[in-house]
Amino acid sequence: MEKVPMTAGGYHALDEDLKRLKTIERPSVIAAIAEARAHGDLSENAEYHAAKERQGWIEGQIADIEDRMARAQVIDVSKLSGSQVKFGATVSVVDEDTEDAARYQIVGEHEADVKSGKISITSPIARAMIGKETGDVVEVNTPGGVKAYEIVKVEWI
Numbered sequence: 001m002e003k004v005p006m007t008a009g010g011y012h013a014l015d016e017d018l019k020r021l022k023t024i025e026r027p028s029v030i031a032a033i034a035e036a037r038a039h040g041d042l043s044e045n046a047e048y049h050a051a052k053e054r055q056g057w058i059e060g061q062i063a064d065i066e067d068r069m070a071r072a073q074v075i076d077v078s079k080l081s082g083s084q085v086k087f088g089a090t091v092s093v094v095d096e097d098t099e100d101a102a103r104y105q106i107v108g109e110h111e112a113d114v115k116s117g118k119i120s121i122t123s124p125i126a127r128a129m130i131g132k133e134t135g136d137v138v139e140v141n142t143p144g145g146v147k148a149y150e151i152v153k154v155e156w157i
Helices: 008-037 046-070 124-129
Strands: 004-007 072-075 090-095 101-107 118-120 137-142 145-155
Touching: 004 008, 008 046, 008 072, 046 072, 101 124, 118 124, 124 137, 124 145
Parallel strands: 004 072, 101 118
Antiparallel strands: 090 101, 090 145, 137 145
């Protein structure tokens, strides 16, 4: 069974999502199915079919989250240190062409959210940065060509 690396915050978010699905979403869809059944003929009952489809989606999400949580390898970023970029690091970079600065935290795949500065460990830029240190320049293949970034700072927050 392959472990899924994630931060403590990512694990907590999964746990909250699972609780929401089990305590709010599941009971509401069960109620919707019961109400649609009360309307009579199920073969032509669109509400019933929509509720059953939603129930299938919810149960699939619950199974997926439970699987990821069972395989989770929770990494407490606050206990990590060092100058090399690795999982959990918050890395400040500068684009060598445009001088634009950016800051990314390297997280597990399901936690990634570029808008909030969290990139997946499997993303091209994260893979290029792993093992590098402050002052190193990394080259990343992008659809627009090769981009070069200088690592300005590695933090553990």
